[in-house]
Amino acid sequence: MKHNLILRVVSKFLIPLIFLFALYVQFHGDFGPGGGFQAGIIFSTGIILYALVFGVASAKKVIPPYILRALASLGVLIYAATGVASLLLGGNYLEYGVLASTQVAGQHLGILVIELGVGITVMAVMLIIFFAFAERGRSEEECE
Amino acid sequence: MIESAVDITLLSLIAIHAVAIIRMRSLFAVIMLFGGFSFLSAGLFVAMDAADVAFTEAAVGAGISTILMLATLALTYAHEDVQKEEKQPTHKPWLPLSVVLITGGMLIYGTSDIPAFADPNAPAQKHVAPYYLKKSLPETGVPNVVTAVLASYRGFDTLGEVTVIFTAGIAVLLLIGGRRKSKIPFETRSNKE
Amino acid sequence: MKYIVEHYNYWLVIIIMMAGFYTVISRGNLIKKIAGLNIFQVSVFLLYISIGNVKDGATPIIEEGITLYSNPLPHVLILTAIVVGVATTALGLALVVRIKETYGTIEEDDIHNQDQSL
Structure with missing residues (x-):
């Protein structure tokens, strides 16, 4: 689909909007519908659209696979580390109340941080899966 | 009243999609129908006041799942094979059909004990x-x-x-x-x- | 009539569920089996959300002046189940790709013939 002008122009216009919307869903998830799971998926669809229109090889230049693998583990790590942090500050595991000065502020902070972890993991895993399917059975030249 | 009308319409459309998926033999059509199926169920989730779930289902079911299935189809069937059809089933449908009918009948009998739909109490x-x-x-x-x-x-x-x-x-x-x-x-x- | 109005939702969900079940047990093509599994999965989601639905209830985002909300608990369970579902579906499809590469087919009967296992 590399030579389709309309697709190229429209997707160049759409992809930044998709990313913006994903970030909105991620950080506005506590006031409106949304959260880490949805934001991760929407963010990954932006890159999948890029890969479909401009080729998998150029999409892998945007996000190389080793970064994706690191991000997938980083998300889970952020989540688990939040729990450990609340343990160290004197609460139970994943008890966010102790993370800030007041109960409510701590809860809010904790929810934001773990939603970020969820979003990163979901985004990275979806892209790992998509790249694995897209590259299977193709030689190096075909991916160019 | 209008809520149950929307409900019945969407549920019937979803059921029609499901039956069409059973009957279609072209796998490309099956996958496209599955995308529609997911999107309609996302609409139904909105009608049942589950905005977060609808959001996820629209992004995941109609987006990622469909793309992954298409990728699998491209990997498992040759490029030249335009039809991409599954094989004619060799077994008679009576055994699975009777299993499904008996299970479904028992489940529907079981719903008589479930509280009424949308009952606040x-x-x-x-x-x-x-x-x-x-x-x-x-x-x-x-x-x-x-x-x-x-x-x-x-x-x-x-x-x-x-x-x-x-x-x-x-x-x-x-x-x-x-x-x-x-x-x-x-x-x-x-x-x- | 009242009984129908109170239960039609569950019946239609069960019909969709059985459509997915039938696809899984009667078709030999592995991609179609996975589509059937997904239909089954979505019907379970629909069942949960119908149980959490409340007549005239609002979406569970707290706002001044609204007193009746839908039950948020099934929403939470299904929200995570959907994303886990797509991850497991991807795993199933990856297995299908490997089966195709090893056996050269994704029809169950042909695989059994090659293995002489039926």
């Missing part, structure tokens, strides 16, 4: 839900109750779910990550052994 609505609805805003400062329960009250549960997703990603990488070096057909390989 059903036990499911009286147990822990009122606590979350009343306490989540003062306790967590988050107006979206779904996010509050997901991330705070059931945070440990969600940690497990994220780990499952992570594990599935690793498993897919192990199974089909990286390029295949040689393409030895199955027959020749088994002769060598």
Whole structure:
């Protein structure tokens, strides 16, 4: 689909909007519908659209696979580390109340941080899966 | 009244999609119908006041699942095979059909004990839900109750779910990550052994 | 009539569920089996959300002046189940790709013939 002008122009216009919307869903998830799971998926669809229109090889230049693998583990790590942090500050595991000065502020902070972890993991895993399917059975030249 | 009309219409359309998926033999059509099926169920989730779920289903079911199925179709059928049809079933449909009818009949008989649809006094609505609805805003400062329960009250549960997703990603990488070096057909390989 | 109005939702969900079940047990094509599994999965989601639905209830985002909300608990369970579901579906599809590469087919009967296992 590399030579389709309309697709190229429209997707160049759409992809930044998709990313913006994903970030909105991620950080506005506590006031409106949304959260880490949805934001991760929407963010990954932006890159999948890029890969479909401009080729998998150029999409892998945007996000190389080793970064994706690191991000997938980083998300889970952020989540688990939040729990450990609340343990160290004197609460139970994943008890966010102790993370800030007041109960409510701590809860809010904790929810934001773990939603970020969820979003990163979901985004990275979806892209790992998509790249694995897209590259299977193709030689190096075909991916160019 | 208008709510149940929307409900029945969407549910019937979803059921029609499901039956069409059974009857279609072209796999491309099956996958496209599955995308429509997911999108309609996302609409139904909105009609049943589950905005978060609808959001996820629209992005996941109609987006990612469909793309992954199309990718599998491209990997499993030859480019030249335009039809991409499944084989004519060789078995008679009577045995699976009777299993399905008996199971479905028993399940429908079982629904007679379920409280009425959308009944505000059903036990499911009286147990822990009122606590979350009343306490989540003062306790967590988050107006979206779904996010509050997901991330705070059931945070440990969600940690497990994220780990499952992570594990599935690793498993897919192990199974089909990286390029295949040689393409030895199955027959020749088994002769060598 | 009242009984029908109170239960039609569950019946239609069960019909969708059985459509998915039938696809899984009667078709030999592995891609179609996975589509059937997904239909089954979505029907379970629909069942949960119908149980959490409340007549005239609002979406569970707390706002001044609204007193009746839908039950948020099934929403939470299904939200995570959907994303886990797509991850497991991807795993199943990856297995299908590997089966195709090993056996050269994704029809169950042909695989059994090659293995002489039926």
